[in-house]
Amino acid sequence: MGLCPALLSAVDEQGYATPTAIQVEAIPAILRGNDVLASAPTGSGKTAAFALPLLQYWLEGRRDQRPRPVSALILVPTRELATQVGDTLQALAQTLPAAVKVAALFGGVSINPQMQALRGGADFVVATPGRLLDLIDHNAIDIGGTTTLVLDEADRLLDMGFADEIGRILDLLPVRRQNLFFSATFPHAVRTLAGQLLYDPLRIDVPATATDEPAIRQRAIEVDAGRRTLLLRHLLRENGWERVLVFVASKLAADRVATKLYRAGIDAAPFHGECSQGMRSQVLADFKASRLQVLVATDVAARGIDISQLPVVLNYDLPRSPVDYTHRIGRTGRAGETGLAISFVSADTDAHFRLIEKRQHCRVPRERIPGFEPVETATAPADAPSNGGIKGKRPSKKDKLRQLAARGE
Known part of the structure; x- marks a missing residue:
């Protein structure tokens, strides 16, 4: 699939015997520079599907710049997913000939240690939208030179009401960049955003098969x-x-x-x-x-x-x-x-x-x-008539977002 020997060694050390369906389709496309709109079931290996080519991009184009420019920005909906994706990047980067700096940024903790960790920049940033904007407002990070944007679990990001934050972040990114959307489902809001941001994307749809079903x-x-x-x-x-x-x-x-x-x-x-x-x-x-x-x-x-x-x-x-x-x-x-x-x-x-x-x-x-x-x-x-769920008679914020998406607003 075009991966360099150092990354193949990392794949071997992580116990990946054969590539999954999403990896077979996504990795070559990302390495070619395509925008990607991908859907795959849980546990299909999608994190490695974008992490491996992003690491290869970085390895081929790295410069001894100080501070380190953000090569890839990965937006995620939750703290736990930010940590998990960051850990995967670190694990796959262990065999590379140069040290990779990965920053996992999320709320619920003090902002000061994250500001200190960003001194000198970062090669990869995995972040929840709100905390990323907080750090930008504190001048702790600059995403103006980012070459790749990844929305991981894009449906969940929009379902949780991050649309406004994502809009602010997009305004700060360079116009010329690669965009990668990974989503379990493609509701109207995700399709609309993809239509606005992605240029001639490769659509990858990996359905669950009998062997994939847990x-x-x-x-x-x-x-x-x-x-x-x-x-x-x-x-x-x-x-x-x-x-x-x-x-x-x-x-x-x-x-x-x-x-x-x-x-x-x-x-x-x-x-x-x-x-x-x-x-x-x-x-x-x-x-x-x-x-x-x-x-x-x-x-x-x-x-x-x-x-x-x-x-x-x-x-x-x-x-x-x-x-x-x-x-x-x-x-x-x-x-x-x-x-x-x-x-x-x-x-x-x-x-x-x-x-x-x-x-x-x-x-x-x-x-x-x-x-x-x-x-x-x-x-x-x-x-x-439906009351918008089973938790109560008043529709929640999530229900209201779904209703707006259904009406195309």
């Missing part, structure tokens, strides 16, 4: 909403799972459920956007090391977090969209492992779960656990 067994357990925590405790005791990632709808719910489990003698902790970065890093490390049995998380943990050998994912609250459902349950059954995904379904959320099943082209049989049989009935008819 071995995830899905279960749907019917339970009244008020008894979900008791049922969760029962399942933890009965099955003895070493680790369980529990998804809830809000930061308040994450704190509340984690507290109830902890008081019941279960090692549990919350994980959401209002936790400090230090707390998030420590909690995630404890969970990966099995020092925590239960991580109660919002959708901030649905993407960009790779937890090896995670046996169970449980939807305490259903996600708003089928796409979010796919990313949630995709945290288990990774790298050839098998996994279990459980969803709690109440009378009021049954219609929403049927929609998820329809979009996923699957049917998950309903189960009832003795002693936890539901008695409640739906408070609204199944054909009632």
Whole structure:
């Protein structure tokens, strides 16, 4: 695919035996200088698909400049993904004949250490949009010479309301540059932005195949909403799972459920956007090391977090969209492992779960656990108008963005 020997050595050391489908198509195209609009399933190797050619670009054109100019800017939606992409770049750069400086920039932590880390510049910057703009406003970084822009998980970036920040960043970048969009889905907002920014892009669409699909067994357990925590405790005791990632709808719910489990003698902790970065890093490390049995998380943990050998994912609250459902349950059954995904379904959320099943082209049989049989009935008819999700009657910011995208605004 045109990679130099040093990068081939890095690929070998990282244990990449053969290139994935997205890498086969994307790497030569990026090396040719094409703009790329790519879609590929979770776990398809897309980070290496853009990291390897960007490293080769840098190696071929590096100059002993001080401060170092930013060669590539990679925008990501979350702190965890910023760290993960930065780590991948560092790992692949270990065999190169010159030292590469990678800066991972994100909010939730003090800005001062990141400003100090940027002294002397950086070759690669992986950043969340808000923190990048903060550092630009502090004159800590200059992106005026960037040659490549990557939007990683572009759908998530726009879905989380970063459109205004991305617009400001684009105004600061050089007009002549290479643009790479990687996205799990291509909603209207992503297509519109791609149409504005990409020049004659190569469109790469790598669908999930039977061999790509993780071995995830899905279960749907019917339970009244008020008894979900008791049922969760029962399942933890009965099955003895070493680790369980529990998804809830809000930061308040994450704190509340984690507290109830902890008081019941279960090692549990919350994980959401209002936790400090230090707390998030420590909690995630404890969970990966099995020092925590239960991580109660919002959708901030649905993407960009790779937890090896995670046996169970449980939807305490259903996600708003089928796409979010796919990313949630995709945290288990990774790298050839098998996994279990459980969803709690109440009378009021049954219609929403049927929609998820329809979009996923699957049917998950309903189960009832003795002693936890539901008695409640739906408070609204199944054909009632959509209220924009299951978390409440008022549409959220995400719902409003989806509505604007659907209308083409």
